[in-house]
Amino acid sequence: xxxxxPRTVSCLLLFGLLASCLLVTTGRQLHLxxxxxxxxxxxxxxxxxxxxxxxxxxxxxxxxxxxxxLTMKDVKAVESCCFLRMLLRFYVERVFSSSAAGQSQIRxxxxxxxxxxxxxxxxxxxxxxxxxCHCQEHTSHKFAAIQTSFEKLNPKEAAVKAMGELxxxxxxxxxxxxxxx
Numbered sequence: 570x571x572x573x574x575p576r577t578v579s580c581l582l583l584f585g586l587l588a589s590c591l592l593v594t595t596g597r598q599l600h601l602x603x604x605x606x607x608x609x610x611x612x613x614x615x616x617x618x619x620x621x622x623x624x625x626x627x628x629x630x631x632x633x634x635x636x637x638x639l640t641m642k643d644v645k646a647v648e649s650c651c652f653l654r655m656l657l658r659f660y661v662e663r664v665f666s667s668s669a670a671g672q673s674q675i676r677x678x679x680x681x682x683x684x685x686x687x688x689x690x691x692x693x694x695x696x697x698x699x700x701x702c703h704c705q706e707h708t709s710h711k712f713a714a715i716q717t718s719f720e721k722l723n724p725k726e727a728a729v730k731a732m733g734e735l736x737x738x739x740x741x742x743x744x745x746x747x748x749x750x
Contacts, residue, residue, distance in 0.1 A: 596608050596609040596610070596612075597609075597610055597746050598746075599742065599745040599746060600646075600745055601646070601649040601650040601653060601693075601696070601702075601745055602645075602646050602647040602648065602649055602650050602701065602702070602703065603647070603650075603696070603701040604650040604693065604696035604701040604702055606689065606692040606693065606696070607692070608689055608742060609685065610739060610742055610743050610746070612685065613682065613685055613739055613742075614736075614739050616678045616679075616681045616682045616685070617678075617682065617735045617736060617739060619674060619675070619678040620675045620678045620679060620732065621733070621736070623675055624729055624732045624733045625733050627729045628729050628730055628733045629726055629729075630722065630726065630730055633718065633722075633730065634734065635715050635718050635719055635730055635731055635734055636715065636731075636734045636737040636738055636741075637737075638737055638740070638741070640711055640714075640715075641737065641738075641741040642741070642744075643711075644708060644711065645705075645707075645708070647703055648703055648704060648705055648707075648708040649745065650693060650696050650697070650701065650702035650703070651697075651702050651703060651704035651708055652704075652708050652711065652712060653689075653693060653742070654690065654693045654694075654697065654702060655704075655708075655709075655712045656712070656715075656738060657686045657687075657689055657690045657693070658690065659712075659715070659716065659719075659731075660682075660683075660686055660731065660735075660738075661683055661686050661687060661690070663719065663727075663728075663731075664727075664728050664731040664732060665679055665680075665682065665683040665686075665728075667724045667725065667727065667728035668725075668728040668729070668732055679732070682735070719731060
């Protein structure tokens, strides 16, 4: 009986460790209106933290905000899927492609972010195909305002600015781990 107790405890600890690893690798389920997707928000935050310092040092427009947290919180839950699709497309097509990261670690982290965003976009595309990703004019106007502010800067500065504001996007994404009403 004495050998059974420690083995049982060891097995339970191992099971707990495996279960927590599985949760980390599967991501967190986010509820974007009627669309439910798995997103590795902690992994995205890790990639962002690897480039954050460098990007913030290169930001010459600290007083300007492209992604305003109030604007993002104001997006209706039912339209969050659509808004996220637009933001991810914007980051993949305009921001990551314009970033001229010099250091290999920054290039690697930026590439990891872009690949993760492409993966999320794929899941959102399925929601869109199943009519679960609704867009109304109000949300399109919010996104257009972000693009307009971005386009007022030269491409390199705009990319640096948008990269430096990824924390706002990631925090907004994290808020969907819990149901928003």
